[in-house]
Amino acid sequence: MxxxxxxxxxxxxxxxxxxxxxxxxxxxxLAARAGARLELAAVSxxxxxxxxxxxxxxxxxxxxxxxxxxxxxxxxxxxTIGGDxxxxxxxxxxxxxxxxxxxxxxxxxxxxxxxxxxxxxxENGTALRFEAAVAGGIPxxxxxxxxxxxxxxxxxxxxxxGTCNYILSxxxxxGQSFDDVLAEAQRxxxxxxxxxxxxxxxxAAHKLAILAGIAFGSRPNFAAMHVEGIxxxxxTELQYADELGCRIKLLAFTSQTDEGIxxxxxxxxxxxxxxxxxxxxxxxGVTVEGDFVNKCVLEGPGAGAGPTASAVxxxxxxxxxxxxxxxxxxxxxxxxxxxxxxxxxxxxxxxLRLPVIDQPGVLADxxxxxxxxxxxxxxxxxxxxxxxxxxxxVITTHDVEEGRMRRVLARVDRLDTVVASPVLVRxxxx
Amino acid sequence: MxxxxxxxxxxxxxxxxxxxxxxxxxxxxLAARAGARLELAAVSxxxxxxxxxxxxxxxxxxxxxxxxxxxxxxxxxxxTIGGDxxxxxxxxxxxxxxxxxxxxxxxxxxxxxxxxxxxxxxENGTALRFEAAVAGGIPxxxxxxxxxxxxxxxxxxxxxxGTCNYILSxxxxxGQSFDDVLAEAQRxxxxxxxxxxxxxxxxAAHKLAILAGIAFGSRPNFAAMHVEGIxxxxxTELQYADELGCRIKLLAFTSQTDEGIxxxxxxxxxxxxxxxxxxxxxxxGVTVEGDFVNKCVLEGPGAGAGPTASAVxxxxxxxxxxxxxxxxxxxxxxxxxxxxxxxxxxxxxxxLRLPVIDQPGVLADxxxxxxxxxxxxxxxxxxxxxxxxxxxxVITTHDVEEGRMRRVLARVDRLDTVVASPVLVRxxxx
Numbered sequence: 001m002x003x004x005x006x007x008x009x010x011x012x013x014x015x016x017x018x019x020x021x022x023x024x025x026x027x028x029x030l031a032a033r034a035g036a037r038l039e040l041a042a043v044s045x046x047x048x049x050x051x052x053x054x055x056x057x058x059x060x061x062x063x064x065x066x067x068x069x070x071x072x073x074x075x076x077x078x079x080t081i082g083g084d085x086x087x088x089x090x091x092x093x094x095x096x097x098x099x100x101x102x103x104x105x106x107x108x109x110x111x112x113x114x115x116x117x118x119x120x121x122x123e124n125g126t127a128l129r130f131e132a133a134v135a136g137g138i139p140x141x142x143x144x145x146x147x148x149x150x151x152x153x154x155x156x157x158x159x160x161x162g163t164c165n166y167i168l169s170x171x172x173x174x175g176q177s178f179d180d181v182l183a184e185a186q187r188x189x190x191x192x193x194x195x196x197x198x199x200x201x202x203x204a205a206h207k208l209a210i211l212a213g214i215a216f217g218s219r220p221n222f223a224a225m226h227v228e229g230i231x232x233x234x235x236t237e238l239q240y241a242d243e244l245g246c247r248i249k250l251l252a253f254t255s256q257t258d259e260g261i262x263x264x265x266x267x268x269x270x271x272x273x274x275x276x277x278x279x280x281x282x283x284x285g286v287t288v289e290g291d292f293v294n295k296c297v298l299e300g301p302g303a304g305a306g307p308t309a310s311a312v313x314x315x316x317x318x319x320x321x322x323x324x325x326x327x328x329x330x331x332x333x334x335x336x337x338x339x340x341x342x343x344x345x346x347x348x349x350x351x352l353r354l355p356v357i358d359q360p361g362v363l364a365d366x367x368x369x370x371x372x373x374x375x376x377x378x379x380x381x382x383x384x385x386x387x388x389x390x391x392x393x394v395i396t397t398h399d400v401e402e403g404r405m406r407r408v409l410a411r412v413d414r415l416d417t418v419v420a421s422p423v424l425v426r427x428x429x430x
Numbered sequence: 431m432x433x434x435x436x437x438x439x440x441x442x443x444x445x446x447x448x449x450x451x452x453x454x455x456x457x458x459x460l461a462a463r464a465g466a467r468l469e470l471a472a473v474s475x476x477x478x479x480x481x482x483x484x485x486x487x488x489x490x491x492x493x494x495x496x497x498x499x500x501x502x503x504x505x506x507x508x509x510t511i512g513g514d515x516x517x518x519x520x521x522x523x524x525x526x527x528x529x530x531x532x533x534x535x536x537x538x539x540x541x542x543x544x545x546x547x548x549x550x551x552x553e554n555g556t557a558l559r560f561e562a563a564v565a566g567g568i569p570x571x572x573x574x575x576x577x578x579x580x581x582x583x584x585x586x587x588x589x590x591x592g593t594c595n596y597i598l599s600x601x602x603x604x605g606q607s608f609d610d611v612l613a614e615a616q617r618x619x620x621x622x623x624x625x626x627x628x629x630x631x632x633x634a635a636h637k638l639a640i641l642a643g644i645a646f647g648s649r650p651n652f653a654a655m656h657v658e659g660i661x662x663x664x665x666t667e668l669q670y671a672d673e674l675g676c677r678i679k680l681l682a683f684t685s686q687t688d689e690g691i692x693x694x695x696x697x698x699x700x701x702x703x704x705x706x707x708x709x710x711x712x713x714x715g716v717t718v719e720g721d722f723v724n725k726c727v728l729e730g731p732g733a734g735a736g737p738t739a740s741a742v743x744x745x746x747x748x749x750x751x752x753x754x755x756x757x758x759x760x761x762x763x764x765x766x767x768x769x770x771x772x773x774x775x776x777x778x779x780x781x782l783r784l785p786v787i788d789q790p791g792v793l794a795d796x797x798x799x800x801x802x803x804x805x806x807x808x809x810x811x812x813x814x815x816x817x818x819x820x821x822x823x824v825i826t827t828h829d830v831e832e833g834r835m836r837r838v839l840a841r842v843d844r845l846d847t848v849v850a851s852p853v854l855v856r857x858x859x860x
Contacts, residue, residue: 018722021722022580022581022722025721026580026581026582026721026722029582030579030580032647032760032761032764033579033759033760034579035755035756035761131577137722137723137724137726138726139569139572139573139576139577139578139726142569142572142576142577143569143573146572146744146747146748146751147561147569147572147741147744148569148740148744149460149463149464149743149744149747150452150456150460150739150740150741150742150743150744150746150747151456151740152456152459217462275705275708275729278705278708290740291455291456291736292448292451292452292456292567292736292737292739292740292743293567293730293731293736293737293740293741294567294730294731294734294736294737295730295731296567296568296569296728296729296730296731297727297728297729297730298726298727298728298729299705299726299727299728299729300723300724300725300726300727301723301724301725301726304724306721306722306723306724307722307723307724309580309722310578310580310581310720310722310723311577311580311723312580313579313580313722314576314577314578314579314580316580317576317579317580318576321753321755322752322753322754322755323751323752323753324752325465325751325752326465329463330462330463331462331465334462
């Protein structure tokens with residue numbers, strides 16, 4: 001085996017560091033599997049003096065990551081800098097333009113500029129790969145791009161953010177509030193100091209935009225997505241979910257119908273028996289449904305140095321073997337701007353909790369509104385307390401369009417007997 | 431798009447029929463994803479007059495499947511005839527020798543002749559693919575061959591036979607005997623008229639041999655495997671498993687240590703919280719553990735026309751895109767004959783049920799034998815009945831070498847107070 005493929009790694013944080021570690025520790029194994037030695041030839045990071053998990057003294061060091069694109073001997077550039085603009089974008093563009101293959105873990109970059117970058121890769125006869133950008137070590141990108149490619153994909157959904165799943169799992173187990181669990185997650189390193197991207201659903205939305213791009217041949221459309229996070233969820237909802245045989249998960253969901261695609265990230269109640277409800281702690285899990293494969297579920301670690309770097313190096317091996325097929329599975333020019341179905345048109349079941357004063361006529365008022373809006377009640381829970389005190393009325397509905405539920409929500413909120421904001425959670429029965 | 435790839439399908443049973451259906455119904459989608467039109471150009475099946483789910487009147491018909499290898503215009507041969515010798519083997523060999531790529535769903539063929547066929551494919555610069563041979567629609571082969579290829583795989587295990595899983599799930603739910611559930615499964619089409627391959631573990635063993643081949647770069651070694659089926663399992667064991675917080679599954683397990691590889695198929699108790707225990711009915715599920723990815727679980731339909739054909743056509747797309755990498759992920763010449771660790775050396779926990787006469791001294795005799803053989807008890811169950819009657823003593827052990835448990839088994843079987851054959855079931859705590 002004399003062939004050698006030279007790799008430049010931009011960014012030596014969690015993922016980049018993990019990549020250098022795999023390339024070093026599993027070098028012989030990788031050479032056999034890739035059909036060529038994978039040589040870590042250059043790296044770029046801000047702080048050269050920082051201790052690294054592997055010896056990088058023999059590797060070319062570049063202070064400016066963008067310059068990696070100019071190093072002629074490099075075959076593959078690994079981008080783990082992050083961010084959808086700036087140096088990450090410029091490096092990826094420059095590398096592809098020079099005919100170098102690019103492997104990246106950068107979900108924001110691909111969610112926003114994926115179609116243009118894929119086109120650039122094709123024009124230059126090279127590969128753009130981003131398995132690590134979605135669900136870390138879980139091979140969901142390649143599964144959609146290749147293994148399930150025989151299918152008309154109907155839906156793909158699951159848990160794409162480990163931080164939120166960890167927080168929800170802890171809230172469920174301990175009964176603690178979101179704020180308390182978040183604080184603990186930050187202490188343990190499961191959540192960032194600024195948790196916005198994770199807990200507000202943006203990270204999951206980036207990943208979903210990429211999945212939908214491959215599943216439906218759609219141009220990744222982050223802007224049109226409905227995105228809700230988990231900040232406003234209270235332990236009360238998790239308890240009622242439990243009582244209803246469900247768990248609350250931050251769900252990322254996309255589907256295709258004749259009218260367009262659904263693209264949404266929001267908390268949802270999922271029946272406990274569903275594999276997605278059983279994804280616990282910081283793990284991720286994705287279900288794919290297609291017209292021939294029926295339904296497959298992939299679960300595993302959605303983040304972390306090892307799993308994410310495993311996905312990056314998996315992509316490197318595939319590129320080393322010669323795969324230059326289009327990044328989204330079909331030529332970039334054929335990616336369509338599919339219409340995104342507005343959230344008001346979602347059809348499904350709903351959980352509605354109304355904090356009310358327990359007095360005669362309350363239920364009559366509420367049920368009249370539901371009737372007026374054409375919403376059919378599936379179950380109603382009200383645990384007895386003393387008359388005249390505050391109590392929660394919990395209603396689950398049969399399938400109904402979201403627009404109707406929003407009108408119900410606005411109207412019940414105006415009732416005098418409803419003493420605090422009503423809470424609406426979508427129920428998914430996959 | 432003018433490029434066209436011509437495909438010949440040998441065998442029009444469940445899988446072959448499904449392949450022709452996908453190629454026909456999803457033709458435009460496949461063309462975009464494969465970068466070429468996938469043209470069903472020739473088929474071979476015994477009965478030309480039989481009704482097919484798609485119109486094959488424009489397709490060349492060959493009575494002799496082997497002749498497909500001689501049709502110059504064919505680029506890819508799909509082999510769904512089955513069997514590890516005879517026409518299936520001869521067709522695959524002839525096609526590869528002529529430089530045609532081969533996609534097969536034939537687990538027995540690959541388990542027995544996979545290394546030689548992979549070598550033949552490499553010599554002729556063509557591809558041999560068999561995603562459909564293991565776990566139907568679940569993309570476990572490609573996951574191991576490519577996506578997890580950055581990892582030193584430590585273990586791969588799971589449920590590879592849907593018939594057994596269906597039978598065990600039904601036995602668990604209904605309390606019925608193996609024979610009764612098997613009869614019903616045969617009536618419903620979940621089990622073959624001759625169920626030997628499934629219920630005796632042979633089908634799962636073929637698949638495991640293939641997985642181990644890719645995971646560890648080992649020559650598939652079906653002969654050295656420890657294989658037990660589920661025929662002798664009684665409803666009693668499933669009830670005790672439930673009481674112990676476990677389910678009994680037909681487990682296929684392979685691992686690599688410094689001493690060699692483990693290769694075994696047998697019933698095992700798996701804690702209910704483990705994803706593998708939650709695979710219900712006819713589904714399959716596989717867990718892969720590697721040094722960087724940690725642990726991923728893939729689950730879905732392990733059989734059936736749609737899912738299996740989905741895997742076949744996924745392979746076709748990959749070959750159409752140009753992938754000619756080695757079938758087992760590394761060159762066939764580098765596949766090693768790794769030593770298989772004898773079953774006596776398995777280390778783990780055990781469940782032991784002893785039907786005894788409930789009289790003084792029974793437990794003393796049993797515990798003395800366990801002590802003599804160095805087996806440490808983890809729990810002991812004995813539900814009270816009237817003294818002097820038959821009762822089951824159920825013991826679970828701490829981790830111990832299987833050889834010791836076999837000696838325990840032989841010795842307790844000779845005790846006068848043990849009135850029927852003792853039952854041993856392995857416990858797995860992944």
